[in-house]
Amino acid sequence: MKKNILRYILPAALLAVSISLYALKADTGVTADADNAGLKLPAGFGALKVADLGAQARHIAVTPQGIIYVKLARPKDGKGILVLKEGTQGKAEVISSFANYGGTGMYIKDGYMYASSNKEVFRYKLNDKNEVINPNEPEKIITGLKMGREHETKSIVLDNAGNIYVNVGAYSNSCQEKDRQLGSMGIKGCPILDSAGGIWQFKANKLNQTYKDGVRYTTGLRNVVGLDWNQQNNQLFVMQHGRDQLHDIFPAMYTIKESSLLPAECMYALKKGDNAGWPYMYYDQIQHKKIMAPEYGGDGKKEAVGNFIDPAAAYPGHMAPNALLFYTGNMFPEKYRNGAFIAFHGSWNRAPEPQAGYFVVFQPFKNGKPFGDWEVFADNFSGSAAKTAAGRADHRPCGLAQGSDGSLYISDDSKGSIYRIVYKK
Template sequence: MQIKLSETARMLAVFAGVTGLFAYTSLTTPSLSDHKATNVGAKDIKLPAGFSAEIIAADLGATRHIAVSKTGDIYVKLSKLKDGKGIYILRDANKDGVIDEQKMVGDYPGTGIAIKNGYLYSSSNKGVYRYKLNEKEEIIDANNPEKIVDGLTDHGRDNAKPVALDNNGNIYVTVGSYSDNCRQQGSGKGMSPCTILDSAGGVWKFKADKLNQTFSDGVRYATGVKNAVGIDWDNKTNALYVTVHGRGKFDDFYPQYYTAKHSAELPAETLYRLKEGDDAGWPYIYYDHFQNKKILAPEYGGDGKKVSGEKVIDPLVAFPAHLGPNAMMFYSGNMFPARYKNGAFIAFHSQSAELHKGYLVAFVPFVNGKPGKWEIFADNFAGTDLVKPTGPIQHRPCGLAQGPDGSLYVTDDLNGTIFRINYKKK
């Protein structure tokens, strides 16, 4: 598939919105033949029978979360500014399956992006904005977003602010912890209580339609959530779900209890269903997927065996350590086979020492609101054997979105590639 330039884009024609003018420029994405120099083309992605992948854009920058409008326009957040902007708007103007127009808006980097009730919501690392959309879900005035929330903590580490919206006018914002394990500085001892939890390490709830809210206007919806980069509201179960990055090393301060292998294979990455007031346990406990137990963290008196967290919620699903779940999305489309309906896709942008697998999209089937066993859905984004690598990692799946036709979009935060996965019954 060749990335083409439309005549409209080439001549820098003006696209008229409801108010304001939107000038789209030609997409400077390399052709697929050029992209093959990176060793991973769409045909190299390993998928179940009947599925296929295509690359619709590349070299966009640090693409993170993604939203697709009802007409197929694609909104992509960048974690680093490109040409001073942090949101891509990509369009297939002639509906031939190829992105041929682009526009960039928003002067802030970030991760979260979502479409709901006539607005595009987009987060910076400190707050949340929204853009009014017209009936085609196109931004009306890109230069004047409304500020919904400001003043969220940003210490540079795990500072992305992913968002999800429910059907009752609320927006949920992850505020990740900027400390891996809430240790006292220069010590293996944990802070007790962990004061970070007052402003981070959880999910906060704000009003989606109220302007100029500050951090103090929000409600801490759930705590003990170290860094939930994957977040989605499921309309089927009417509940909030998150995927959480686990903590790091154990053996640096506690070699009497943990080896380097333990640090490489613990703790589990986790998927939770959250309700208001829940506590997922960080930093006091972690989830061990080998023992299938909540274990007291060594900073708080644990030895790798002591069970703890009676009041702490259990994860719905536990994944191998350090896979880096960076997005989750409940599938509601009709393109894919029926078993995928109402299930959750999860994008992992790192790798597991336990599995020697990573850089993949997983699937968790849900039946009557209950999760089944997770499985690898799309693999080989890495483009190299992770057991014996022969070259650098090529792609890291990061964002997920469902197209109006039921196709699945996957962003890559390493090279800025966007994949679209389709299904056709043979």
């Protein structure tokens, strides 16, 4: 009798296991690499390397059809946008390329793909499969943006009311009379802010706009590479790259150790007319204060005077936040819903202290605001702790995108790897 029961129970149990494994695969749609593509992740998560492009992959956009659009910092074989198509296992191949310009910005919204060079913003009409209809004839919607010898990239995002927001980075470290020179003081009134050092708002559907057609939405932002529109409270959030070289320029005021940690890399929640304070101040995440910049009369302790907004959150200095993404998917556990992922590209200017960054962190949110401590989510892009400390990372996370299934895509602008993170439980 027992043998007869086992005869029915065992196949049923095996079938249940098979169904369970199938459901796991169906949930993610892909299988993680055996080594999680070399990444260190929280329990329950897996990663695969989708592609290796051999080019500097900046921001990315992913469609429900498995098309990945990648903006390259510099054109490869004369083309600055790569189009990848995913197969059934999540791996992808380049199927086409277009656009004769490099840059960073990439965003899909309302049937168009938007992409930026370092001076202009274009848009491309998509068909019902989210394929670019005419890649060789984009519409130029913004032109004549200021570009200097540093912070030249133009990151972009759209709201829900037909507006596009463009970062115009300040072509300076701290608006000194002599940029990055020992003891050089700040230029009174900082003329750079007329056309850079802030976020400009334009219409998303109007062609050939220049500064006179747009609005300086916010000012006092040294450089923003990562930005996103928070759907939960319908507001623009950005990540600022904080200023450099406090010790190098003012060695009597700052130690090497202080200069390696300060100032904070700040997340700002922006409203029209806000001033984040660059170059006149910086945020000290250790003192939890807005501090007057030494170029403008500060001494490392004097609090800033002016109508400058507070950051929504602050992170250790010089880690270079290059992407911000609010997670709205269903694949990851509930704690991640409406929170923010931030790609920290990694530092170069902490020496002789160890360099830092080269990871993706998660910032919890509640009711549209940062809530609780941030945590490292995906690490080991650099390859090892020693490579991180030396600043010789194998890979540097730069762009973030959410797949239609809720998975998280990460681009690398060192070797051009594209990663995809899935939840396996």
